[in-house]
Amino acid sequence: MLRKIPLAAVGLTVGGILTIVGFYAYAVGMNTLNLAGFFYGIPLLLGGLALKASELKPVPYTVPTTPEVKELRSQATPTQEQLRKDVTRFRYGQEAHLDDCLAKFGLSPTDEERPILSGIQEQSRDGAYTLLMEYYSPFFSLEDWQERHEQIEKFFGPDIKAEITQPDKSRIDVALIKA
Numbered sequence: 001m002l003r004k005i006p007l008a009a010v011g012l013t014v015g016g017i018l019t020i021v022g023f024y025a026y027a028v029g030m031n032t033l034n035l036a037g038f039f040y041g042i043p044l045l046l047g048g049l050a051l052k053a054s055e056l057k058p059v060p061y062t063v064p065t066t067p068e069v070k071e072l073r074s075q076a077t078p079t080q081e082q083l084r085k086d087v088t089r090f091r092y093g094q095e096a097h098l099d100d101c102l103a104k105f106g107l108s109p110t111d112e113e114r115p116i117l118s119g120i121q122e123q124s125r126d127g128a129y130t131l132l133m134e135y136y137s138p139f140f141s142l143e144d145w146q147e148r149h150e151q152i153e154k155f156f157g158p159d160i161k162a163e164i165t166q167p168d169k170s171r172i173d174v175a176l177i178k179a
Contacts, residue, residue, distance in 0.1 A: 004058070004089070004090075005090075006051075006052075006055060006090045007051055007090065007092070008048050008049075008051035008052035008055050008090075008092075009048070009052075010048070011044050011045070011047045011048025011049075011051055012045065012048035012049065012052065013048075014044050014048075015040075015041050015042070015043070015044030015045030015046070015047065015048050016041070016045055016048075017041070018036070018037050018040050018041025018044060018045075019037060019038070019041035019042055019044075019045050020037075020041075021033065021036075021037040021041065022034055022035075022036065022037015022038040022041050022042075023037065024037075025037055026038075051092055054092050054093050054094075055090060055091075055092060056090065056091040056092065056094050056095075056096070056097065057090065058087065058088045058089050058090060059087040059088060059097055059117050059118070059119060059120050060119055060120075061088075061119065061120060061121065061122075062118075062119035062120070062121055062134060063121045065121075065122045068124060069122045069123060069124050069129070070122075072122075072124055072127075072128075072129040073122070073129060075128065075129040075178050076129045076131070076178060077157060077158075077159050077160060077178060078157075079156050079157040079160065079176075080129065080131045080156075080160070080176055080178065083098075083131060083133075083156075083176070084120065084122070084131055087117060087120060087133075088120070095111060095114075096111075096114055096116060096117070097116075097117040098117055098133075099114065101155065102114055102115060104151075104155065105148045105151055105152065105155070106148065107137075107140055107144070107145070107148070112139075113139040113140075115135040115136065115137035115139075115140060115172065116135065116136045116137075117133055117134070117135055118134050118135065118136045118171075119133075119134040120132060120133055120134065121134070123175070125175070125177055128177050128178045128179070129177075129178045130175050130176065130177045130178070131175070131176045132173055132174070132175045132176075133173070133174045133175075133176070134171060134172075134173055135171065135172045135173070135174065136170060136171060137170060137171065137172040138169075138170040140172070142164070142165075142166040142172065145164045145166075145172050145174070146164055149162060149164060152164070152174065156176055159178060159179045160176050160177065160178070160179060161176075161177045161178075161179045162174060162175065162176055162177070163175040163177060
């Protein structure tokens, strides 16, 4: 649950409240409260603003995960589990989800051309846990992705089989299937 709360919002809220309390305390002559409000409130407020500027929102589940698939999570490889957790929480200081991975695959020559992870799904394929990543990829064709198929399988680790499909013109689905 705490993974779903943006740290930027916490900083902005607490910092804002402390700063307002500090200004109020200054106006009524409460020196000790005034100092606490200014010394803690303003830095927290500025930190919250900085985090908000570099915030990357979680990737949504495009299809709700069924109870049967949740039971299959115990089959997931450590890489699949870490990947699912990383993309479904707020991130700070990154340009896009999995931007380092895309750069290693040669799918991120510029920020404008980089595919964007737009959604994920958890599925069962032939009884195996599958993490499906949906990319908005108008600049890279299915053939470009398939050229990197072996590289994608190796990168995401042992016991992973990757399937790459194109459900529509600007979308690429990468399914990481537990082998």
